[in-house]
Amino acid sequence: MEQPQEGSLTWRLSSHPITLLCFLSFRLSSLLVYLLGGLFGIDSFILIFIITILLLAADFYYLKNIAGRRLVGLRWWNESSTSNTTSSGNWVFESADPRPTNATDRRFFWLALYAQPALWVALAIVDIMTLKFVWLILVVIAMVLTGTNALAFSRCDKFSQATGIAGSVMGGGGLAGRIASGMLGRVFGGR
């Protein structure tokens, strides 16, 4: 229908508009409350801190569990193993078999995913320059939360692409897929 505009950043082209709008509003709202909290008449540091943290947590949860799966068909989690020897968690990556093909969703998703940690890093630098160390706590938490999601989803994307290619090229998915996941696990999961 709107072939020339395919992939452009308008929410009308999205196949999950509600998910996309929620996702973007969660992403932006934490940043806005942090930056403009004082303008809206919230002059207390504690209130801004709490609201921003809760929005960040909601954003983290929404991106990890809902937006990632509906917009790009990816999901990750960190499963702690019950075996008695290993102690570190296990990265688990899931991908939908036909990945969602909506270019708009994909572009929005990856743009927001990577832009957010970068913005928080910039704000952290600003806070260090202006010696606002109390606010730095908040910014560091934001950096960790958004950065974790960005890292995990980029791994998850590479993981699913690599296993998909290996499976399709080698034919019988079982062995090839296992090797590919093994090597990638070494490379990307080496924690």
Added chain:
Amino acid sequence: MAGMMPSSATSSSNPYTQYDNDAIERDLIDPDDATLDDLDDPLQSSDRAPLTGNIQSSSSDSRNTQSYLTSSVPGEDRRAPSNTIDETVWETLSRDLLAIWEKLKQVMWPKYILGGLMQRGGGIGAEERGEAPALAEGIRGIAGRWPDADVILQGGMSEGLRDWDLWGPLLFCLLLSFFISRGTDKDDRDLAFSGIFTMVWLGEAVVTLQIKLLGGNISFFQSISIIGYTLFPLVIASLLSAIGIPFIVRIPVYLVLVAWSLAAGVSILGGSGVVRNRVGIAVYPLFVYYISLGCLCLIS
């Protein structure tokens, strides 16, 4: 592809040697002052056997495919048929809310006190000293539990606590900082809030590090999650402080609340595979942590 296979094989052999070393080390480290009581007691091992068996069997269905796929790999790729990627939003939300509630329940009724009582009452202990009446038996059970804490604590963690989340720690930490900072002067309020917020998280990290260094096989975030959930009784304490109950009433109430937190934390974290006879050392920082937070509630 073929050129990379040897490298993957050699690198995958590393974890196994590591694990073997670990297992050998565990066997080699016998406490110097080990007596017959510390060695494997048939009574106690039969006590624990159903517990460990239960954990393994309940997790084996999901673990089989994973270990087959990733015996040497810390990451896993799941394809569409057997995964959660197509579930509805409501399924996701309800599952996670249930998981949070489950963890909260585990913390609110510490296994170390209540579960231990039930186990004692119905189990081998009752048969052993069958002549004692139930109440006296229970009291003696509590009193006699402190020395052989190690035995009970080796029991391990329940399945619900294994999949961690940070919602509880986050909420409790925010509430705790908020309530305590209510009690300070208006000028110091911001500083008190951020200070307590940081202290709670750093304290959790330090306690976790201590457990890890003593050989606990618990993952970092798992431990943070559990310690965070056990802050629940201290949140009650800080709420009481914010309301402003008199100082005399505070001391006994807060002691009980700190003990509650400590019982919950010890009962869950103690079983995390710390080398035997070092549970006390592993748990001591936890004790200091709860006490210091309790004192903050007390003076605010």
